[in-house]
Structure formats: C-alpha cells, structure tokens
Amino acid sequence: MRLVTFTRPGKLQQEVGALGAGDAVLDLAAAEPLLRGQSMLDLAAAPALLDKARAAMPKAPVVEGAKLCAPIPRPPKNVFCVGKNYHEHAKEFAGSGFDGGAKDVVPPFPVVFSKPHTSIIAQGEKILGHLDPTGGVDYEGELGVVIGQGGRGIAKADALKHVFGYTIINDVTARHLQKRHSQWILGKGLDTFCPMGPAILTADEVPDPTTLVLTTWVNGEQRQKAPVADLIFDIPTLIEAISAVITLEPGDVIATGTPAGVGIGFNPPVFLKSGDVVKIEISGIGVLENPVA
Template identity: 60%
Template structure:
C-alpha cells in the first residue's frame, strides 16, 4: 500500500488514505473507519493493515487524487526524526573533504567506524510542495540531502539484526535540509538541521511488503531538473538491520519512529564552490515506488 496523509476541500483536518490506480485515485481510510491518523494506523499493527486492505478492496470512499492535497505522512512521530550521517561511501568522502565536517578531527578517517546518529526536531517536518524557507537560515548556506527513511512498526528495545525486518512498517522519503555553516559552527548537527521547514517528507509511506528488497531501491535527487544525486540503497555503509540494532540497544523504538538512513554523494557542499539552495530553486527526490518528494525553495 502507498499510504498518505491528505486534506481536501471537504475536510481541512488531515485524513489517512491510500493511493490506488497507479496514483490516479485515493481511498479515504479515515472515512472507512480504519484510523484517524497514520500514526494510529501504524500503532494498530496487522489488524489496522488488514482493515485498510479491506477498505481498498471494497472500492468505497474513493476519489480522484487530483482533488486532494498531500501532507507529510507522519507529522508527529514519537521522537525526533533519527538520522544517520556519512552513511554512503562516496558521500562520506565528499563530506570529509568539504571542510564542513566538524564532527571528527582533521586526521580522522572519512568512513565512520560506527553509525553517526543525530536527530532533527519533528517541528521541522513539512509535506510535499511546502516551501523550504531559506530565510530562516541566517548563514545562507542551505543544502539538500535526499534520503530513504525507514518507519518502525512493531516497537522494541534490543532488536537483533536477524529480527529487524519484522519491526519495519514501511518506507518514505526525507530531505535532510541543512544549514551547513550553522552545522559547522556549533560542531554538532542538531541546530543546523532542525530549522523549521528543513525536513520535507513524503509523498507516500509505502508498506514493507511492497518492497521485496530495499537494497535494490535507487534514490535520485534533482535541483531545478539537474541531476545531483543517484545511488542504490545497497551502497549504505551501515545497512538498515545494523542501524535498527545499534539504535535500539538502549533506546526503545516505538511505532511510527522514523530513521533517515543517510544521503549519497552530490550534495551542494560537494561542489567547488558549494552550490547552496536559493529562492526560486526546486528540489525533487525520487525513490520508486514511494514517488517523488518535490519542494520549492523560498
């Protein structure tokens, strides 16, 4: 299923739905009584998923997708969005060489020995089409980072790698937008990555059964139509089972938690000079079957 959060002319309150018919139509799962929010649907586990499938199969509560507005699938996850830095081989070297990596010493290796985990404030989350507001970055060093995000279904602590897939509900796309100079100045990443509007997410949340092998997914990022990033998820330094195991060792993961798995090479600071986002730009990140997350820049 390609699950969505949406509003329409009839309802300003966000509702849960599913895109069907190749994305041309949407089923209103809230009207069908499945769940009021995607967070609730995830917490409902297999029972809620079965109810969603039944609603889709019944053909009820269906409308043209052109009649709705998509929002971030999850706007209020249980925790901040958990993110992983330097987790694609080429990007780790790109970031290490950029002069902006204040997280390690000058002589440290480009590839981390262990996952570099940080968070973005959930208040930075916005949906498809919502502008990335560079006016909130006083350093004018706003950069893009296209990422595959894992959404946790069944929670737990001390999850073993061998069991991790039973804890994955599905996948979405995150743009880990970053104020680079703020990130460098404070020698940590939270402030530079948690600015309001700096976490576009969506357009859908694809359930895990729709992705037989997540490693085969390809991420592509364009800025104003120009290709900037392209990589397979198989290129991750630390794969998804490793990330879930490491994070859950002492932190209980909860249904709806989000783990952004890292960005490939091709970010703005990888160019000489850096190519930061400017008002009038548009960033589009595509991972099929999730879709394309596109946001204008103001």
C-alpha cells in the same frame, strides 16, 4: 500499498488514505468505517488495521481536492537521522571543509542525530531557506524507514520485521550552522528543513530494501543517484544500534543517510537559493518535490 495522510478541501482534520491510479488519494475510511479517525501512527501500531486498509483499497473512492500532509506529521520522537552513511558521500563531506575536523572519513559506528517534528513539511510545501541566516542551505535526499512493531534491543536478524514501511526524506541542512555548532541539530533542525513524503510504501511491498534506488534533481539537473545497497550501515544495523539504547515506537522514523552529490560536494559549494526546486524520487515510493522560498 502506498499510504498517505491528507486533508479535505476546507478541513483541518488529517485522515489516512492510499494512493491509487495516477496518484489519486483514496478514501479508505469510506470503504472501511473502522478506519475513520485512525492516524498513520495507529496503522503502524496495529497490523490488523493495516489489513483493514489493504482490504478497503479496491473499494475506496477518490477524494477530490485532497491535500497531502507529511505521512507522519508528528512522529513519537524526533526524526532519527544518520550522517555519512554512503561511502562516496562520506568522502565528499570529509573533503568539503564542513566536517568539523572529524578524524574518520568513514565512521566506525553509525553517526546518529535528530531533527525535531517542527522541521517536517509535506510534499509541495516550501522550504524556508531564509531561516538560515548564513546562506548555506543544502539538500540531502534520503530513504526514510518507518517503524511498526516497536521495542528495545532489537536484533539485526529481526530488524526488518519491525519496519512498517518506507518514505522519502530531504534532510535539508544549513551547512555553516552545522559546522559552527559541531552538534548537528541546529544546522539540521530548522523549521521546514525536513520535507517528508509523499507516501509510505508498506514493507510487504519491499522484501529487500537494498533494491531501492534514490535519485535527486535540483531545477531538473540530476545531482544524486545511488542504490540503497550502497549504505555503509544497512537498515537492520541502524535499527539494532538505535534500539540498543532507545526504545523504538510505532511511527518512529529513521532517515538512513544521503549519497554523494550534495551542494558542498561542488567546488565551490553550490547552495540552494530562493526559487530552486528539489525533487527526490525513490523507486516504488514516489516523488518528493519542494520549492525553496
């Protein structure tokens, strides 16, 4: 099941729906009144509500003119992000000159930073590249993990039981700011620098997330393609590491890292410019596409 957050024409209130045939937005609340007024955070926190949504989907009508929002426009915390988590990307980052003199090409432990909710935008919305005064805007296609049942001290063996579903994230980065400030939040957290969506593929549809494949195109040119199986630190390891010290809550989002093929991997680097379009696809989830303004 692919769940979405959407608005109706002329309305500001966000609602939860599902994607049907042809990616049409389905009105789950019309088929199940108990879902009216519920948010994606509510569904992540309550398995019974998710069951109601699943039962309602075959009877749900199409919402004409629906506009997609980010699936979770405002997570409980900043988006957790993981750096240098594919072997080939770790190598290209280390050789790019933007790594700030890090000693380890492949990190011995997960590199975790965050992006504020003000950086989150939806499918189709514009990445405001001009907010980076240094002209070093880059893309990073990533698998996003959405937490369902929360907790602290989650064991690796139990971690996937705490996953609500999976989405797509573009960890857009201002490379010069990332290097300049060493800590990455200023280079990663600019407004609009976290496109997310289009949907959340529920975890029951993904018994083994390592089978998912991520592909990124810029202006139709394929730049990235890798299976999630290539992660250095897999999803259970990331959940265990983060929850060891921070309580995870329903709706928290973890961006798991990007594979090789980003703009700084070129010689010279190829940064995004106004008019470029970044398209990211993950098998089963859909396509996240955003223009650069």
